[in-house]
Amino acid sequence: MADTIRLDKLLGHTGWGTRKEIRELCRSGAVAVNGMSCRDSSLKVQPGRDTVTVKGEPVSYEEFYYLMLYKPEGILSATEDPHARTVIDLLPRQFSGAGLFPVGRLDKDTTGLLLLTNDGQWAHRITSPKKHVPKVYIARVAGSVPGDIGERFAAGLVLDDGLVCLPAKAVCSGEGELTITVQEGKFHQVKRMCAAVGLTVEALHRVRIGSLSLDETLTPGTWRSLTETERDAVFRSPETD
Template sequence: MKTTLRLDKLLAHSGFGTRSEIKLLVKRGAVTVNEKPVKDSGMQVNPDRDRITVDGDPVSYREFVYLMLNKPQGVISATEDTRDRTVLDLLGDEYAHFELFPVGRLDKDTEGLLLLTNDGKLAHNLLSPRKHVPKTYFAEVDGAVGSDDVQAFAAGVTLDDGYETMPAQLNVLHTGKPEQNELSRIELTIMEGKFHQVKRMFEAVGKKVVFLKRISMGPLTLDPELPKGNTRELTEDELQALIHVHE
């Protein structure tokens, strides 16, 4: 974090309104820095050292926020959309001013772990193709998934556009019996994130994914206690583990 920043930027980032609204707060004497009323909303302050209050209440400044979301189906991984609800629509008002965005994307009909943040550097590192951050999914598959598929995925499969995937780890939890309309259940860990990749990998071996849920991304695992559609902030241990991914 920068040593100093503009007071109006700090207050706007802390949810106290637009810069013009903050000017009005300053004008009526509502803002103090180190017990002194502020005259200039553009003054430089140090959030680590200066004591800032608005109407007598101390301002707690945070530059970055990191949220774990258990994404439900039917919601898209975007910051805005004219037709569908987005993952940001699931957040409480207390996060509105942080300008959060999803790190990567899950398909509209895919649920599970999604990280929301305003830390562009961390997001870039997690998504960088050079990092090969593993992502693990649980899926229900129409078709009998077996050892042949495990070997095929371990070698890499060729998708419909000719792209050959990196080796992936397929763990078969249950081999379904298609003749009895029984689905296979699997966990799949991939090291890249091509469009619809998990679904297309199974299509490449003649099977169809009917349910998909992401359960981990790098060291971050979906909290089993987190209800669908809900978020919680990352713990310090979870955040440090993510930061160390790209060191």
């Protein structure tokens, strides 16, 4: 028999409100299980087998969610903030009770590929420096790019606070533009690494994690679910694809 879950937990996970709100929703007759009105929010149901609807709208349950978001400028990589909008605020109601969080973070003024999930183990594999998952950024910089910048990044830069960075890559990809690959995500790391070689980052955009690239069809603030293949792609180096 498939695993069962309380109806109120399933509806809370899929964004239908607090337990109290869901209890009232059931009592109102708005919830049906397998076509029959259900007024008992504690009923056990089997996701994938039982059909649950709210006001005639089918409820689709997944234990874990894996999303790709094109993070826009000016949005915090956080789950909540009393003063500013967060990446969670960009998602629809269906994810409001699922406990999603950003995998790592991008600075408020940094744009590009950000992953969101409620799978802590998957997220840890991506963010842990020990896993050496590469993250690729396009940086627009001001200043004179050193001729040996590639060698200096590869050797492991020492930042102003004494932090020794893991070996990284920096390649000139245009006038005043660098493609930078790092294996970790310390606070303001890419900006601080550039500062260590005399450069100021004017704009920063993340384009890839592992071999997973930002979907070119997404626009700032939009998102889509990852396929199973894409969920694995973050752990592969682009050179192996």
